[in-house]
Amino acid sequence: MDADFAIVRGNFTDVPIVVGEWSASPVNTETAARWRYFDFFARTAAKYNTSTILWDNGADFLNRATHQWRDTVAQDIYINAVKGIPNALPDSTTDGSTTQQSSAYVYHKKGTNITDVTLGFQFNGNKLNKNIVLAASNKALNQGRDYTVSGETITFKAALLSTIFTSTSPTGSLSNFTLSFNRGAALTVNAIQWDIPSLAITSSKLPAAGTDLLIAFKWQGQNRPAAVKGTKLDDTYLVDDWTRYLPELQHGRMTYGNQWDWTAEGVVIKAAALDAVRAAGLDTTFMVEFYPRVPGNAVNYTVQV
16 A cells, blocks of 8 residues: 555655545444554555545445444544554454454353453554543443553453343443543444354245345344355355465455345345356355354355255
8 A cells, every 4th residue: 555655646746646535334344454444544645645535425434314423433543644643553363364353342252251351452652541431331440450451452351341241131232442542543342242143044045036135134243244155065166266375264255245245134145146156056055254253153054056
């Protein structure tokens, strides 16, 4: 990204430059990665004296009906980065390993033992303010009892988390921790209890050409999927077979928007993907992965030809 900005600015030294469309939507990007992208993009544009216009269609960042910003942290990161103010940022996985970590969340699987959770951050020269606030009670946490700080890692203690993830608490987003710093945007860490969704049926016949297929289930945690993988009966990938050369987390994963989508009712396999099943003439299993992206947090649905 830095090299691209440098090339354009280098060729138009004294010309005002505006990037008229850019975004990383909360609908289809992981939170920690999105915040880091916002920061780096805005900071790099400012470095090369380039203005930017965030593109939005009303379904991503700005709720046009209520005039509310859906991801206020991204907004604050954007504004601070343009001004040259350093933001603290969450850490997250970038190595494509078989598990995915994000410091924008404290995840807990319903029905399992509660343990301490340690998250890494990039403070970027900032100092964490002493009081972390728990949104559910609007009270400041006690450092030492509720959480500890070591370098750029924060450990949320099991005793604190057990007051959020109780035996009767539902799955889904239960509260937020607000982390404020001496400069830059405040960050939120979302406490989410999750479980693996159950499917009423796990297979069906290939629908008519041009028809989408809804894989219906009740969300049991974060109400959007992480990825969808398509594997044919002969164990080859439905689309983009070249992804076998990528890290494990990308093997056979299909393209959001083009081949799959999601709604409040579940995941939609688009007609384009089903046309690929029809052309292959083989039963195909779609593995829908959820957040947290750990082994087993997924459901399988088979489309039969």
